[in-house]
Amino acid sequence: xxxxACRLADLPRGEAIRLDVExxxxxxxxxxxxxxxxxxTCTHQDASLADxxxxxxxxxxPLHASKFDLRTGAVDAPPAKLPVRTHEVVVEDGMxxxxxxxxxxNLPPCVSARLAGGPA
Amino acid sequence: xxxxxxxxxxxxxxxxxxxxxxQGYDGRLVVIGDEPHRPYDRxxxxxxxxxxxxxxxxxxxxxxxxxxxxxxxxGTRATGLDARERAVRLADGREIRADGFVIATGAAARxxxxxxxxxxxxxxxxxxxxxxxRDELARGGRLVVIGxxxxxxxxxxxxxxxxxxxxxxEAAPTPLAGPLGADMGTIVSGLHTDHGVRxxxxxxxxxxxxxxxxxxxxxxxxxxxxxxxxVVGVGARPCVEWLEGSGVTLDNGVKCGAxxxxxxxxxxxxxxxxxxxxxxxxxxxxxxxxxxxxxxPAVAVATLLAGGAVESGVPRPPYFWSDQYGVKIQFAGHSxxxxxxxxxxxxxxxxxxxxxxxxxxxxxxxxxxxQPRLFTRWRKQLAAATS
Numbered sequence: 001x002x003x004x005a006c007r008l009a010d011l012p013r014g015e016a017i018r019l020d021v022e023x024x025x026x027x028x029x030x031x032x033x034x035x036x037x038x039x040x041t042c043t044h045q046d047a048s049l050a051d052x053x054x055x056x057x058x059x060x061x062p063l064h065a066s067k068f069d070l071r072t073g074a075v076d077a078p079p080a081k082l083p084v085r086t087h088e089v090v091v092e093d094g095m096x097x098x099x100x101x102x103x104x105x106n107l108p109p110c111v112s113a114r115l116a117g118g119p120a
Numbered sequence: 121x122x123x124x125x126x127x128x129x130x131x132x133x134x135x136x137x138x139x140x141x142x143q144g145y146d147g148r149l150v151v152i153g154d155e156p157h158r159p160y161d162r163x164x165x166x167x168x169x170x171x172x173x174x175x176x177x178x179x180x181x182x183x184x185x186x187x188x189x190x191x192x193x194x195g196t197r198a199t200g201l202d203a204r205e206r207a208v209r210l211a212d213g214r215e216i217r218a219d220g221f222v223i224a225t226g227a228a229a230r231x232x233x234x235x236x237x238x239x240x241x242x243x244x245x246x247x248x249x250x251x252x253x254r255d256e257l258a259r260g261g262r263l264v265v266i267g268x269x270x271x272x273x274x275x276x277x278x279x280x281x282x283x284x285x286x287x288x289x290e291a292a293p294t295p296l297a298g299p300l301g302a303d304m305g306t307i308v309s310g311l312h313t314d315h316g317v318r319x320x321x322x323x324x325x326x327x328x329x330x331x332x333x334x335x336x337x338x339x340x341x342x343x344x345x346x347x348x349x350x351v352v353g354v355g356a357r358p359c360v361e362w363l364e365g366s367g368v369t370l371d372n373g374v375k376c377g378a379x380x381x382x383x384x385x386x387x388x389x390x391x392x393x394x395x396x397x398x399x400x401x402x403x404x405x406x407x408x409x410x411x412x413x414x415x416x417p418a419v420a421v422a423t424l425l426a427g428g429a430v431e432s433g434v435p436r437p438p439y440f441w442s443d444q445y446g447v448k449i450q451f452a453g454h455s456x457x458x459x460x461x462x463x464x465x466x467x468x469x470x471x472x473x474x475x476x477x478x479x480x481x482x483x484x485x486x487x488x489x490x491q492p493r494l495f496t497r498w499r500k501q502l503a504a505a506t507s
Binding site (some may be wrong): 045048050051052053062063064065078080081108109110 | 131161162173178182183184357410411414415425439441448450489492493495496500
């Protein structure tokens with residue numbers, strides 16, 4: 001699935017936007033001008049990585065201290081233990097598109113339960 | 121360096137062991153822990169774990185397949201450090217000789233004098249504490265929490281959600297005034313009364329009553345508060361008694377430089393037992409924060425491996441979080457010395473606030489209640505402004 005995110009010109013460096021797909025995906029524009037897309041939800045607890053602390057190619061969860069590598073999705077330290085999915089990004093005619101991964105996402109337990117229709 | 125002993129097997133000890141390997145240390149690594157458990161995460165103990173939403177397996181800090189090539193000596197307490205012999209003595213009689221030592225023995229919950237042996241009285245620091253308290257909360261009843269700090273408030277919040285009748289007793293006029301200042305302490309502790317949890321402030325506890333099991337908390341003003349369960353949340357003291365006489369300078373924990381080094385060569389300290397020099401504050405600070413236990417070991421380990429002082433840089437402002445009554449509370453910086461606090465976003469009555477503490481007009485700390493996005497921005501700005 002290819003999702004249009006926003007115009008590259010509308011996403012300043014150092015900023016991120018969240019796409020309200022299920023589960024949500026975030027697009028980051030790094031200070032170096034690269035664009036990456038990863039799953040937006042921290043794998044530890046329900047928090048939006050688009051609200052996190054972007055530094056270089058890493059984003060730190062806004063709540064706790066785990067950092068995710070935007071290039072690989074890898075997590076560096078607890079409390080999160082699982083990586084986030086990464087998604088392919090295409091910039092065409094100034095527009096950012098995200099090709100959502102078909103892998104299963106690593107969502108925190110409370111979010112998985114909610115998506116499954118169980119108690120949050 | 122051929123052998124490093126990490127004394128303490130919680131987050132700070134695990135982070136130190138990871139940092140050692142990450143920084144290229146290839147020698148023998150011994151990790152000593154007084155609890156029988158592998159390293160586990162403590163923040164959920166007062167929240168999701170206590171509520172029964174997550175189990176023991178979810179608390180494990182190591183990742184699947186992680187192998188630090190360490191010898192784990194668990195369930196045994198360190199009783200002494202012999203600087204001349206370069207050895208840690210253990211309660212079971214063993215002695216571990218090493219070239220380098222990382223002290224990560226943490227802090228222990230303060231107890232109420234005279235409460236030993238009285239059933240129904242709990243502290244909350246360890247997994248075993250949480251298991252015992254969880255079983256009792258499941259039976260319901262009247263819970264009295266002594267201490268309105270973060271641990272006490274989180275326990276009160278969790279127990280309220282479980283349907284218990286909860287009272288919080290705080291000796292100070294305002295809970296959380298120490299870390300947050302009086303104004304914001306009032307706002308955050310207002311969460312208790314919002315939910316019908318009784319909050320009694322400015323009154324000390326005289327003692328507990330009960331034969332074999334607690335039945336009430338006696339206050340200094342003469343009141344008696346009936347209780348089926350009591351949780352004592354009155355802070356923690358650094359676990360450093362075992363270092364007395366070792367030559368390691370102790371002053372509110374292990375006194376350390378800004379790079380984690382202690383007064384003894386080849387000995388560094390991290391986590392809740394360590395009183396690091398904070399160049400930002402210009403003073404030694406023993407910071408009992410999860411993030412410090414995670415981040416500082418990298419610096420201390422670099423110091424140890426370098427065999428002396430290293431350029432440690434200015435650490436990020438201290439950061440901690442709390443979850444109470446469904447509200448995410450976040451704080452970064454030092455509120456001590458702030459001369460103003462202003463709410464920049466949200467409203468106190470809604471318990472939805474982004475507040476900035478300033479000294480002489482410069483931001484020195486920031487508090488967020490359900491404001492993760494703005495909080496992150498301010499936290500970054502705070503780090504940039506004072507680095």
